[in-house]
Amino acid sequence: MNNQIKLAVAAALLAAASSANAGISIPAGDWTLDIGGVVNAFYTSTKTSGSPASSNIGTGLLPNVLAVSGTTRQNDLDVTFVIAIDPGGYTNRNLGTAIGQGAQENRQAFFTFGDKSWGTVKIGKDLGIFASDAILNDMTLLGVGNGAPGQAGSAATTTLGGIGGGYIYADWKEQISYTTPNMNGFQATGGITQAWNETGATDLLNGTAITITSGSSASTGGSQPAFEGKASYDFAADAVKGKVWVSGYTQKIQNAINSSSANVGSPTATVGDIGVNLNAAGFGVTAYYYGGTGVGATGLLDAGLSADGSKRDSNGGYVQGTYVLPTATKIGLAWGESKLDAGTGDGAFTGYKNERWTVGAYHPLTKHVNLVAEYNNDKVTTNGTTLKTDTVSLGGILFF
Amino acid sequence: MKLLMTALVLLLSGCAQLMNGQAQPVVVKDPNLHIMYTTCNGAAEGWDTCATKATKTCTNGYTVIEKTENAQGGFRSMTFQCKK
Numbered sequence: 106m107n108n109q110i111k112l113a114v115a116a117a118l119l120a121a122a123s124s125a126n127a128g129i130s131i132p133a134g135d136w137t138l139d140i141g142g143v144v145n146a147f148y149t150s151t152k153t154s155g156s157p158a159s160s161n162i163g164t165g166l167l168p169n170v171l172a173v174s175g176t177t178r179q180n181d182l183d184v185t186f187v188i189a190i191d192p193g194g195y196t197n198r199n200l201g202t203a204i205g206q207g208a209q210e211n212r213q214a215f216f217t218f219g220d221k222s223w224g225t226v227k228i229g230k231d232l233g234i235f236a237s238d239a240i241l242n243d244m245t246l247l248g249v250g251n252g253a254p255g256q257a258g259s260a261a262t263t264t265l266g267g268i269g270g271g272y273i274y275a276d277w278k279e280q281i282s283y284t285t286p287n288m289n290g291f292q293a294t295g296g297i298t299q300a301w302n303e304t305g306a307t308d309l310l311n312g313t314a315i316t317i318t319s320g321s322s323a324s325t326g327g328s329q330p331a332f333e334g335k336a337s338y339d340f341a342a343d344a345v346k347g348k349v350w351v352s353g354y355t356q357k358i359q360n361a362i363n364s365s366s367a368n369v370g371s372p373t374a375t376v377g378d379i380g381v382n383l384n385a386a387g388f389g390v391t392a393y394y395y396g397g398t399g400v401g402a403t404g405l406l407d408a409g410l411s412a413d414g415s416k417r418d419s420n421g422g423y424v425q426g427t428y429v430l431p432t433a434t435k436i437g438l439a440w441g442e443s444k445l446d447a448g449t450g451d452g453a454f455t456g457y458k459n460e461r462w463t464v465g466a467y468h469p470l471t472k473h474v475n476l477v478a479e480y481n482n483d484k485v486t487t488n489g490t491t492l493k494t495d496t497v498s499l500g501g502i503l504f505f
Numbered sequence: 506m507k508l509l510m511t512a513l514v515l516l517l518s519g520c521a522q523l524m525n526g527q528a529q530p531v532v533v534k535d536p537n538l539h540i541m542y543t544t545c546n547g548a549a550e551g552w553d554t555c556a557t558k559a560t561k562t563c564t565n566g567y568t569v570i571e572k573t574e575n576a577q578g579g580f581r582s583m584t585f586q587c588k589k
Contacts, residue, residue, distance in 0.1 A: 143579060170577050189577065212577065232576035246578045247548035287572070339572075341556040348552070384553035433526025435549045467548035469526040475547045476523075504546050504579050 147500030164194030166266030193262025234333035235354035239272035269403030270461030271423030271441020300326025320410030327359030369414030374399030413450020563587035
């Protein structure tokens with residue numbers, strides 16, 4: 106009992122001392138505000154088969170981030186908020202009328218309330234629940250990975266990392282969710298998220314335009330939101346530390362239409378995944394698999410319907426190994442693959458596969474600056490035709 | 506020659522930083538209750554390094570009080586209490 110009381114006192118003492126980012130903390134009345142963020146840029150040299158080589162300087166898989174967060178304790182509830190702006194690192198030369206402009210995302214604007222005894226409710230826009238651990242465990246998250254080509258002079262904000270080359274993008278979604286307390290390492294989250302429309306894809310990867318005939322939907326989920334959930338178990342034994350997780354997503358696609366714009370009903374897209382991350386003696390291994398129907402292969406609900414509006418199956422996964430050298434540099438090797446099968450009504454489209462290899466080195470120059478070097482090899486096969494892309498990237502990322 | 510020496514010093518200085526990466530520190534938040542705080546942000550560190558730092562800090566083991574992670578990626582922090 107004494108230990109529980111001490112733990113409760115400690116938690117209360119720390120409520121004001123630690124916040125979401127723990128960057129620059131500012132006491133402000135009842136609140137502790139925190140300013141945190143990311144600044145990153147990479148030089149990338151990339152070559153796709155059949156196209157001239159291209160070099161760019163810009164942001165990697167993360168955009169730049171400026172986030173303001175706050176924490177307080179009110180009426181026996183922990184209350185927090187995060188609001189962030191996310192400027193991309195590319196100058197848009199296509200605007201025509203303006204010079205020096207670039208694109209910006211607004212990924213986070215949410216608040217939470219709860220208590221360690223019963224859990225936390227989140228309301229607002231944040232990372233999607235399904236496949237969130239897949240991207241958070243991707244070593245290219247703070248690097249470049251896929252997607253460097255085609256960025257120069259565009260309105261892009263980021264590259265793709267391992268998105269579409271081993272997992273589907275969780276994306277940033279308006280949501281209302283509940284997360285359980287951490288129960289000896291076990292934690293679960295369930296929620297409703299903004300339903301989306303199904304899009305017919307013309308660009309599945311890397312700025313390399315891949316046109317496939319797909320169905321789509323004129324509406325989102327009709328009267329229903331999307332439903333997402335995940336559960337995870339963290340463990341930290343002396344020798345081995347790691348995490349196991351599962352997550353899932355389902356959404357009704359209201360008013361699906363085929364490639365001739367005829368209404369074909371309201372199918373339901375569904376996908377689930379499982380992943381594990383293990384670390385011991387400087388070595389780290391992550392293995393991940395997903396499978397679903399109607400959800401696409403890169404962006405959620407992107408090219409998930411066939412030309413006649415029926416659902417396409419998709420699956421994929423990645424395996425990643427890392428090792429921390431005595432210099433504190435982390436080196437890693439990752440392989441990933443995402444596949445999209447042809448549906449019943451697909452005539453010309455016979456299948457899509459994106460296979461990725463990434464070699465990376467990530468060095469902590471200071472406690473807030475990482476230097477990054479990556480080589481990424483990507484093979485995209487659509488209808489039996491393969492495009493290969495090699496990308497070398499060098500740069501750094503600062504977080505505060 | 507001065508320029509060359511300056512460049513050499515800068516290069517060696519840079520090499521020194523590359524040979525000795527900097528880990529994110531463990532901060533004592535409450536010495537009486539043995540409450541500690543650390544981060545494992547970025548690409549070079551992860552949750553495993555937060556746990557490893559806690560293990561090295563607490564000779565008799567530790568209890569996790571709070572873990573936070575910002576979904577923008579790369580921000581991870583852990584508050585823990587050393588066992589007596």
